[in-house]
Amino acid sequence: MNALKKLSDHIKQKGLRATVGKLWKHYVFLHEELLWMERDLVSPVPPHKLRPYSPLRLETITPQNAVAFARHFGDRVGTMAELASEGYTGHMYLDENGDTVAFIWGSTRDYLDRHYYGCMFPVKPGEFFEFALEQIPAYRGTTLSVDFQLNLWKAMADQGCNKVVDICESHNIPALKLHIRMGYREQGRIMNIYHLFGWRFFRETRYSGSRLDALRKPAPSPVPAEAS
Structure with a gap:
């Protein structure tokens, strides 16, 4: 009865078509496209108009300090500790109460995303795979989204890396715009993930042109010179 009530409530809120679409994607078939991006670690980040944020403390994530995720990311404590124990490089940002409000990870080796x-996301020599970057809503739209990447890039450069690679869901417009803002470029590769009746299948494909151009802000038109 509980499930039927939830279904009925969802139909009332979202409509029958949206409800059927959600059920289809969850139980029958879903296709996800992950676009591969890359960037060097030395080119400056393009200018932005993000707002500042209150001071935070950066710490490297360890199995011991992962408890700091409990307040805002309670379901991630075990995962964060596990990633740290496996040797991946993780940064977390703590507020004045010692609670994690943002985090980001990097891997210098092939990364098997079990979570x-x-x-598997392959990593070539000299590059690192950036993954699992997140911040609580209060810090979205701030320069933290730039700073936590720059700090990780520096840490990975100290480990001998000269390039960052990552993936972004093709439907995640805010994340795609963040990649544009940070100066990433497309590799022209897509990791396709197919969900069929609970099974997952993976296939890499390639594309030409740009999937991001439509999201770029048009360049301002030049102001015509006044006639003398």
């Missing part, structure tokens, strides 16, 4: 997508 979310379920596939």
Whole structure:
């Protein structure tokens, strides 16, 4: 009865078409496209108009200090400790209460994503794979989204890396715009993830042109010179 009530409430709120679409994607078939991006670690970040944020403390994530995730990311404490124990480089940002409000990870080796997508992301020599970057809503739209990447890039450069690579869901417009803001470029590769009746299948494809151009802000038109 509980499930039927939830279904009925969802239909009332979202409509029958949206409800059927959600059920189809959850139980029958879903296709996700993950766009591969890359960037060097030395080119300056393009100018932005993000707002400042109150001071935070950066700490490297360890199995011991992962408890700081409990307040805002309570379901991630075990995952964060596990990633740290496996040797991945993780940064977390703590507020004045010692609670994690943002985090980001990097891997210098092939990364098997057991916690979310379920596939392997290969990493070439000299590059690192950036993954699992997140911040609580209060810090979205601030320069933290730039700073936590720059700080990780410096840490990975100290480990001998000269390039960052990552993936972004093709439907995640805010994340795609963040990549544009940070100066990433497309690799022209897509990791396709297919969900079919609970099974997952993976396939890499390629594309030409740009999937991001439509999201870029048009350049301002030049002001015509006044006639003398």
